[in-house]
Amino acid sequence: MHPDRHLQSPDDVEGPGTRTPPHTDRRTLLRGAGLVSAGLVGGLPAVRATAASAAPARREPAGGYVWLAGDHHVHTRYSNDAMFRVDDQATRAATYGLDWIAITDHGNVPFATHSIEPLHAEIDAVRRKFGDDLLVFLGLEWNIPGAEHTSLLLAPGPREAEVLQEFVDRYDALVVGARDGTPQNEALAREALTWLAGAVRGRRVADALVLPNHPARKGIDSPAELRGWQDAAPDLVIGFEGAPGHQAAGLPEPGMARGRGLYDSSPGTYSFPGYPAESYRTWGGFDWMTATVGGVWDSLLAEGRRWWITTTSDGHQGCGDWVKNPVDPLDESGYADTPYDAAGNTFNTTGVYPPPVDAGRPVTEYSSFPPGVYNKTWVGARSRDPLDVMEAMRAGRMWVCFGDLVSGLDVRVQPLRQGRRAASMGGTLEVRAGEEVEVVVSVELTDGVNHAGLVPELARVDLVVGAVTGPAADRQAVRAPGTRVVTSWDTTGRSGTVELRHTVRADGPLYVRVRGTDGKRGQVGFHGADVDPHGPAIDVPGQVNPWEDLWFYSNPVFVSTTGR
Numbered sequence: 001m002h003p004d005r006h007l008q009s010p011d012d013v014e015g016p017g018t019r020t021p022p023h024t025d026r027r028t029l030l031r032g033a034g035l036v037s038a039g040l041v042g043g044l045p046a047v048r049a050t051a052a053s054a055a056p057a058r059r060e061p062a063g064g065y066v067w068l069a070g071d072h073h074v075h076t077r078y079s080n081d082a083m084f085r086v087d088d089q090a091t092r093a094a095t096y097g098l099d100w101i102a103i104t105d106h107g108n109v110p111f112a113t114h115s116i117e118p119l120h121a122e123i124d125a126v127r128r129k130f131g132d133d134l135l136v137f138l139g140l141e142w143n144i145p146g147a148e149h150t151s152l153l154l155a156p157g158p159r160e161a162e163v164l165q166e167f168v169d170r171y172d173a174l175v176v177g178a179r180d181g182t183p184q185n186e187a188l189a190r191e192a193l194t195w196l197a198g199a200v201r202g203r204r205v206a207d208a209l210v211l212p213n214h215p216a217r218k219g220i221d222s223p224a225e226l227r228g229w230q231d232a233a234p235d236l237v238i239g240f241e242g243a244p245g246h247q248a249a250g251l252p253e254p255g256m257a258r259g260r261g262l263y264d265s266s267p268g269t270y271s272f273p274g275y276p277a278e279s280y281r282t283w284g285g286f287d288w289m290t291a292t293v294g295g296v297w298d299s300l301l302a303e304g305r306r307w308w309i310t311t312t313s314d315g316h317q318g319c320g321d322w323v324k325n326p327v328d329p330l331d332e333s334g335y336a337d338t339p340y341d342a343a344g345n346t347f348n349t350t351g352v353y354p355p356p357v358d359a360g361r362p363v364t365e366y367s368s369f370p371p372g373v374y375n376k377t378w379v380g381a382r383s384r385d386p387l388d389v390m391e392a393m394r395a396g397r398m399w400v401c402f403g404d405l406v407s408g409l410d411v412r413v414q415p416l417r418q419g420r421r422a423a424s425m426g427g428t429l430e431v432r433a434g435e436e437v438e439v440v441v442s443v444e445l446t447d448g449v450n451h452a453g454l455v456p457e458l459a460r461v462d463l464v465v466g467a468v469t470g471p472a473a474d475r476q477a478v479r480a481p482g483t484r485v486v487t488s489w490d491t492t493g494r495s496g497t498v499e500l501r502h503t504v505r506a507d508g509p510l511y512v513r514v515r516g517t518d519g520k521r522g523q524v525g526f527h528g529a530d531v532d533p534h535g536p537a538i539d540v541p542g543q544v545n546p547w548e549d550l551w552f553y554s555n556p557v558f559v560s561t562t563g564r
Contacts, residue, residue: 065382066383069098069099069100069372070101070102072211073104073314075104075105081316082316084355096370096373098134103137107141116161119138137154138164139153142167145173146178146188150211154208155387196236200236206387207387211238217263223272226300238393242553243310243311244261247260247546248369248546249367281538284521284537284539292535299478303469309553313374316367400552401550403450403451406456408442408497411425411441412439414438428557430562432562438503441461458518459490459517460489468509468511487502506561513556515554
């Protein structure tokens with residue numbers, strides 16, 4: 001930690017205990033570069049269950065929720081730039097500690113023409129194989145008309161593939177030629193969401209969720225579009241990918257040495273001009289919209305919007321994996337179209353690649369960690385039923401974490417008066433205006449090695465508080481000037497479960513959220529030291545090892561106020 005950080009004393013941190021000795025069978029894994037090694041069996045990566053890949057134990061805290069780790073952005077061989085069978089990705093996810101995943105292959109003409117039926121058949125087979133041990137959702141990485149990419153999740157059911165097929169045929173931007181950021185295409189995106197909401201209301205599918213992916217990567221998801229999407233389908237559009245996948249892209253050489261999340265571009269023709277140059281980079285691995293205290297995410301929360309964040313692997317392939325050979329460069333509208341067998345089959349003619357067994361070469365440039373290795377979204381569900389998981393996501397009972405920095409998190413806001421119930425992540429506590437409330441943060445620290453063979457150590461937890469001021473007059477607003485870090489706790493050297501408390505006066509509606517860090521990188525936040533004195537550092541492409549810059553973020557808890 002930097003010596004100039006002004007934090008509360010250790011006396012403000014509760015939770016005595018002694019650290020469990022780290023596991024002795026930790027993996028070396030080229031620690032200097034943070035590379036994840038993978039053996040090859042029949043051309044496919046061998047998945048090895050070790051202490052490094054084990055998930056933290058499931059817990060049932062007050063409220064009776066079971067906390068399940070997941071990933072809503074995973075690709076298979078039905079994507080034009082990926083390679084694995086559904087079973088391969090599911091096996092990896094289960095081995096590396098996930099309880100649920102969504103298969104979200106890219107929408108495009110080959111996918112719409114050929115892929116959905118066989119993809120659904122593979123998902124059905126994997127569901128039978130894993131049962132409740134791993135929930136698998138059918139989804140789509142939807143090319144939003146006029147904008148970027150989005151994770152679409154559909155609840156399992158007899159008509160899920162039928163609904164997906166119709167949605168892709170009608171509304172995927174690469175299928176219908178609606179990629180450019182024109183007013184007509186932006187209107188088509190809202191129409192698509194209205195159509196999807198109608199499919200849920202009409203019970204063609206039991207539920208659906210929509211979360212824009214890597215929202216600031218190209219700058220083409222404007223603040224007004226984000227607001228418009230949720231307004232068009234408020235029960236479906238529940239937030240965005242607060243921290244992108246493709247984190248392995250940032251590993252220094254011999255890694256890919258690019259931007260974390262592949263955030264290393266610059267504004268284009270349809271980029272929103274109000275986004276600064278810094279928004280095209282991640283900050284501590286998180287999207288600029290999320291990492292900036294008082295920024296875009298906070299501007300949505302300040303309206304009172306239930307806008308939640310997640311993190312995903314965006315899993316395509318990883319270090320040591322094999323890919324089809326040769327590999328064509330991909331552009332925004334094209335696909336790899338080199339024949340992959342003697343009959344001249346290509347992805348464009350089949351909508352699928354063969355399994356990468358004896359069909360390729362070792363990857364030397366890669367961008368995705370396998371599902372569960374680095375990014376985890378934890379969801380507090382009432383059961384392991386898929387509909388309960390989706391409802392928990394909609395309710396905002398979620399927190400996100402890199403590299404198993406912590407094993408558990410609970411954030412509650414409770415009135416100081418006895419006998420009244422607290423509100424937790426995604427919830428709302430109602431109090432009288434002017435009443436004081438207590439924020440209670442309980443963090444279960446990690447005592448074993450993560451996938452990189454390191455024992456993560458939490459150095460600091462920050463409490464962010466913002467005023468809820470109502471709908472923004474400017475639909476393109478990117479600021480929440482009433483939001484700031486109000487206190488930080490030094491957690492270095494602690495072990496077990498740490499409890500942190502802070503009192504806030506609720507003079508009006510507000511929200512609270514927390515984040516935590518290993519303290520290895522940081523800088524003054526984008527809006528200055530008065531707002532965020534010790535925020536995440538902007539990521540310089542090729543110069544940041546993601547394993548040496550770990551963070552967790554909670555979703556907010558709201559406080560509403562009534563007359564005094």
